[in-house]
Amino acid sequence: MILSRRHWSARMRAAVTAATALTATGLLAVAPGATAAYADAAEPAGVSAAAPSGAVPEMYRSGTGPEVRVNQVGYLPDGPKNATVASDAGTGVPWQLRNAAGKTVASGLTTPRGMDAASAQSVHAIDFSAYTTPGKGYRLVVGGEASHPFAIGADVYDGLRQDALKFYYTQRSGIAIDDRLRPGYGRPAGHVSAGETGDRAVPCVNNGCDYTLNVAGGWYDAGDQGKYVVNGGISVYQLMNEFERSRTAPTGGAAKLGDGALAIPESHNGVPDILDEARWEQEFLLRMQVPAGKPLAGMAHHKVQDDSWTTLPTRPDQDTKKRVLYPPSTAATLNLAATAAQAARVFAPYDRAFAERNLAAAKAAWAAAKAHPSMYASGDSGSGGGGYGDTDVSDEFYWAAAELYLTTGEQQYADFLHASPQHTADIWSERGFGWDHVAALGRLDLATVPNNLPDRDAVRRSVVQGADRYLATLRANPYGTPYAPSDNRYDWGSNSMVLNNLVVIATAYDLTGDAKYRDGVLQGMDYVLGRNVLDRSYVTGYGTNYSHNQHSRWYAHSLDKRLPAPPKGALAGGANSGNEDDVAKAKLAGCAPQYCYVDDVMAFAGNELTINWNAPLAWVSAFISDQRDGGVREPAPAQVTNPVRR
DSSP: OOOSOOOOOHHHHHHHHHHHHHHHHTOSOOOTTOOOTTOOOOOOOOOOOOOOTTSSOGGGTTOOSOSEEOOSSEEOTTSOOEEEEEOOOSSOOEEEEEOTTSOEEEEEEOEEEEEETTTTEEEEEEEOTTOOOOEEEEEEEETTEEOOOEEEOTTTTHHHHHHHHHHHHHTBSSSOBOTTTSTTOOBOOSSOOSSTTSSSSEEBGGGOSSOEEOOOOSBOOSSSSOEEHHHHHHHHHHHHHHHHHHHHSTTOOGGGGSTTSSOOTTTTSSSOHHHHHHHHHHHHHHHTBOOTTSTTTTOEESEEEESSOOOSSOOGGGOOSOEEEOOEEHHHHHHHHHHHHHHHHHHTTTOHHHHHHHHHHHHHHHHHHHHSTTOOBOSOOOSSSOOOOBSOOHHHHHHHHHHHHHHHOOHHHHHHHHHSGGGTSOOOOSSOOBTTBOHHHHHHHHHHSOOOOTTHHHHHHHHHHHHHHHHHHHHHSTTOOSOOOTTOOOOTTHHHHHHHHHHHHHHHHHHHOOHHHHHHHHHHHHHHBTOSTTOOBOBTTSSSSBOOOOBOSSSOTTTOTTSOOOOTTOBOOOOOTTOOSHHHHHHOTTOOGGGOOOOOTTOHHHHBOOHHHHHHHHHHHHHHHHOSSOSOOOOOOOOOOOOOOO
């Protein structure tokens, strides 16, 4: 199965190559002092990695930082504390934990873990969980080499919880970004003109319909300026799901997601900020629905995008390309049905009219999808946007039915769930769920959102079984990640797969109260924040050595010094064995999976930022931030139903 975000066409690669060539020849305007697009990303000095010849790309041969790899942000006092060390030694070697003053406060011997296929390194593990004293500036030292500094504290994830969500405001389309709210990121509204370059009256591509739609608003999907319903769907789902978890889980942190938490224009309006942000996207998804009285009424258009690729850099308000709607698809329609049903549930206490509008849209989309069950979007993206093709929508049907059942309690949706093969299928693949494999979203919500499904206990057991599988992968992995594909190939957006698998493990903790799941989430997050072969935190602004040149047309400081770098809390896609972009092809040939990454703005295959990658980052960060003291928790409440009926 393919879970990678492989929507970039040959024409996109050609466009990026052309932009790079123009930059090199001076034909593409770049501010004075800006770095060339293919300039080497700055890498910290270090010692050579112990890996077989050919497994380490040439750019990393001079070292990727300290051989002692840690979570560069930090660890909870009562949580697991693990590190990985590159070493060929056959027996354990001494390690010391030193505080900010350089005093050794703990010590021990490493544990040899042998050869790790993903990094092509022989590695050792360090477990210093017994040390619980809060503080900053700790370092692990092995053989005289020290790790990057890190903290131990209950609050080490509080900032990331907020920043991962604040990312969405600067991704907004159709609104000016207020520099007072995001200093350095202010810009005019994008795609609001009344003409063909705006989103207020967008025609169908190739004149495929006799109407235009106002599809203003929403979030730009990634480093491009397209807006895609199937990727927006899973993203807004995870934000609303994060909010629902905060209300139902034993360790939920609803106050941290409340009104005023995110410093957005809607702050202090009486609605939790996370829902205000989700609404910006959900309003866009509603606008993508085919109007009543038109052919295919109730279906949702698959995407809106430029009719050809813009160059890098291009700010959204400077985009001169024509905007076009792509045809409706069953997958997009079911994404709308699912998220609108979910929105009807979560917004009901705050805006009853908006909740009812969503429920009506969800039911119309459901009926339309059942009437047109095989309108598949092509995987050929054309020029100007991603394809997001998907020819199996049984999982989308299952997810939509689950959300409609949870919101309405109506028997017709329960009957559909029980008739669906997805209801009892083993959906916990080794790569995890994603925008094109969404059955897990329905299963997770059926397990956690209060409802009266007769076989709900079996649903809950299945989630725990999935978590056990990912936990076993994590424990077997010397870098402590729940992602280890059997073909030893990392996917496009591998970091999001790590995080989505952690969502499953975290949900098992909420369901059971068993601390092993909580500890698994804490350990699994280490990989994203620096415990990896590149000694890199993949989150901008977090850690010592972090990604800061993610692929984006307007967070493009390395191309134009007048533009900002990606905002704090933005997640890079991560290692990708496919090496689909020209930078990766040139620099990462023959890379071992974990090495297949370069922090370059033009390296879109591994270094893009997207709304569906930041969503699980926000979710998992919030979960960890809620775990202020360890131990067993009471499981989440099991059975209460409060349907929204219309």
